Amino acid sequence: MKLARVLLTMVFVVCFSAQFFPAAAGEQVTVVGWGGNWNKAYEKGVWKPYMKQTGVKIIQEEWMGEVAKIRAQVQAGNIIYDMVSVEAPGAEIGCAEGLFVKLPRSVTGDPDKYHPETIHECGVASDTWADVMVYNADFIKGKIPKSWADFWDVKKFPGKRQLYGQAQFTFENALLADGVPVSEVYKVLRSPGGVDRVFKVLDRIRPHVIWWNQTTQAMQNLASGEVVMSDGFNARITHEIEAEKKNYVILWEAGYFYGTDLWVVVNGAPNMKVALDLLTWFSEPKNQAGFSNNFAYGTGRVEAINYVSETKRAQLPTAPQNIKYGAPYDIEYWVENKEALEKRFKTWLSK
């Protein structure tokens, strides 16, 4: 008797919970972004208009960029994510492994209409960010720094500096400080002795550098005056200036590199069709601009900037007035060399 009752309860539970299974609901899609204000900007500027227009339900999740999670999902055949924003090198590796769907032109539109390195076989830019030079005007008065060479000049501008504790970003910034123009940086890095040159430049500034690993940490050090100059992600710095009324100055004209995170569709995604449709819709410049209007990162389509408000435009790495000083991170270079160079960099740091 007891057993029958238990079985009956179990049947009930299964039937009841089946209502919550995705398959039973209307059309929906799970998109995974970087969380916080980034997700909010996407929700407000992009997902809501799409949901209103199509009636599709977008479920937003957040992650920390661990492509390992997607690899595990695909290998186990238990795929939860549909569309994910992945760092470009991760997108390249995952794409080559078959973790992500190759996107047809009917989805992405003409690749020539994108900024360089913001479109990929498997993805289109979800956000185009930049690692920029910034100083705290509360602590630097009178003579102000204008270039990466000034960043390296501890006599002219005394005080500690702050750099990102990894090879990518730091290598590029070091070469800019050594007088290499942005367009030549990867030519130098690829040439024999190029990397040695980077380490020689880094040796010069090493005793004056605090290495940051998380944006919160970088911003805290900049705010307190622990460091007078830093590099950092432009949107976070803009946020500090606007929301926290900080006296920071971003030096676009010092030269900068921009990178992209790419929307990719996971191979075997449960809502593949909806995801591809969403991405097709997102590839329109007007629809992309919804993100940049709410967050200081650009997107992929060059024309998207035309739909961004005047005040927001000046804050974007993809704005015409800024991008003349910038160049994209070379994904091929970093995918090939990241492991070896990060290891060499960490060894150098440990000395």
Added chain:
Amino acid sequence: MNDGIDVKSMHDRGRTPSQWKYVLCIAPMAVFLIVTFFWPVARFLFKSVDNSDLVSNLPRTVIALADWKHTDGIPGEDVFAALVQDLADAHANGKDGIVAQKINQRVVGTRYLVIKTARIAAKGGFAKEALRENVLKRFSKWGNIELWSAIANDLKPLTEFYLLMSVDLQKNPDGHYESVPEEQAIFLQVFGRTVWISIVVTLICIVLALPVAHAIVAARPNVARVLITLILFPLWTSLLVRTIIWMILLQGNGPINSTLQLLGVINKPLNLIYTRFSLYVAMIQVLLPMMIFSIVAVMRRIPVNLMKAALSLGSPWLWAWWRVQLPLIMPGIFTGSAIVFVFALGYYITPALIGGPREQMISSFIAFYTNKTLNWGLASSLSIQLLFLLVLVWLIMLMSRFVFLKRTEK
């Protein structure tokens, strides 16, 4: 002999039903652990030697390169034909990316060489006659003898490449083991550092925990409760908040430095943050409670009379504590040390935020290879070394415990 067996079997018979009950009680947990923990971990660890991605996608090349040695020079027509055919197949199966990734891990800067070669091979872009010359003309990098010996050296189903790399070793073209170049030799150093930091943290925790544990045991229940709550506070605070608090406290113009300057103790701010010191402080703050509770648990069971007896017999307090109290506390110290040490070994977010570049621990590298570059072979090899260290330390502790208990029995 016979007697023994009889007694044992009688004993067993008597216990059989209840033993089954125990097994049933444990079974769900055991199955759960095997399915969700041991099996996936074992599978992940196997990746440290698994070479199937390379071997199964280059079947013809494996055969063609079987007798090749690096002294033979750049391989001949047959090897090139095998490679082109294999890469064409790999491209068709969507496996060229994985092959390229694996080869690039061995010889840096060859990823796109492999991918581009595979693309052209799949389209039949290399003329059948003089294939070798054709490939070399398009991609001169295939004329690199080091690339060929790296591939040929490692075409077995199981590879030692990642395990060697995780201890800063590599195989040279002759098949001998050698150290990796100095600029790439980092893992041994980081392992040493990780163990050293964990040992120091454990020792400091012991020293700090003993007086606190004494106080908790001696205090009235109400006071003890308050003390325990205070000790638990750091554990209830989120990692990021805790870290930011330490950053603010320890920075150059933070409260600690400015107070010391105000009092005239120092005239220049001390370098407190991004040092080994700041890392120890932050780690101990979180790990200390575990040590304290392990010791308190043991201490509560020690009769108060023992110390009183020793003292009343005329022993000085410290001597009595050393000879009577400490040996009884020892099991608690062992348990606490094991917990603290193991936790400390796995730290990496705190070192990244509060430590300097010389304080980074091995887990940060494991996370990097797992998540960023998807090099699970190396990530898994580093995990194996960490596991090996753990077992080693566990054995040492087991032995010292054994020796210690034997000594106190005398």
